[in-house]
Amino acid sequence: MIEEKGILFILSGPSGVGKGTVRKALFNQDTDLKYSISMTTREKRPGEKEGVDYFYKSKQDFEQLIKENQLLEYAKYVNNYYGTPREYVEKTLESGYDVFLEIEVQGALQVRENFPEGVFIFLFPPSLEELKNRIVHRGTESQDLVLNRLKEARKEIEMMDKYDYVVVNDDVALAVKKIQAIIQSEHLKRERIAKQYKQLLEDEL
């Protein structure tokens, strides 16, 4: 009885935490969610489709969109741009679908600035000890490099402060359930739906 806009959910977290695995497991279950499609300046590869794998743009067009604040976030890798187009996200939300974006921490912070009404979920490592061991015992690296890596991991985890929810990735299925609970409960928030209910009250009571 209530018509509602979709919500943008952003899943992020430190490198190696398992964001991709959780996202895939979630999409294997939840078919109503739309995955945010990225825009890129890299060339289309055989088998890829415009608007399915990526939106493909020239470098010039991409830079124009950056200027017009038409990207929720973007970055440059190996001389190519990659980003999240605002228009696709907004149109999908308007049509009533939730959009799900899985992204590294720097990108998520850009989205937070450009789209603060999104819901930001931080995926937390199952064990800090394990993370530390992985960093410390990675090989024959200098102690300086190891300390730097620890510092970076720390910084990434401290970015948690910019997020709305924290989900520990100790078990993929459990993490998926928690994210589903977040998605469901965000749709029940009074501030999102009070207007429509009030309209119902005017019309029907």
Added chain:
Amino acid sequence: MIEEKGILFILSGPSGVGKGTVRKALFNQDTDLKYSISMTTREKRPGEKEGVDYFYKSKQDFEQLIKENQLLEYAKYVNNYYGTPREYVEKTLESGYDVFLEIEVQGALQVRENFPEGVFIFLFPPSLEELKNRIVHRGTESQDLVLNRLKEARKEIEMMDKYDYVVVNDDVALAVKKIQAIIQSEHLKRERIAKQYKQLLEDEL
């Protein structure tokens, strides 16, 4: 790995919306929730137990507790006080359990003032038309009385603004699932758990 305080959840909504039914269905599933035990000045009936059915107090003691702001809400019915003791709620939350309180709208508003950190869930009638029909066709009442009842129903529903979540009671099992999602996701809110995660970071990384 994270030690956490419990959360107080308040289920409320207009009279006749089915709060009691939803609460019972929820408690048939979710054994970790503690139901808030009320305090009363009415006499203990045969079979009732102190601290199980109610906390029993003299009128004098109850009024003393009111003065000391030791009740999250209270009301007087048929010359007896009924209320929600703050101490029981706070001790239960401290021990890590969530407390669940099902209460009419006026009581919920008192709790909101005395315990704003609670999570307030508004149960919305499945159909406003049905609610209206029930009020209009209730019998041989005067038109003034009917209009008054409609006005009151409206007012109760407008109190929705004081709540965090709105759940439609169109199906009891579905309403219970939504409330469970709210409970789960509230525990994942960054602001509730960031402190403990930060401590973990200090200790382990």
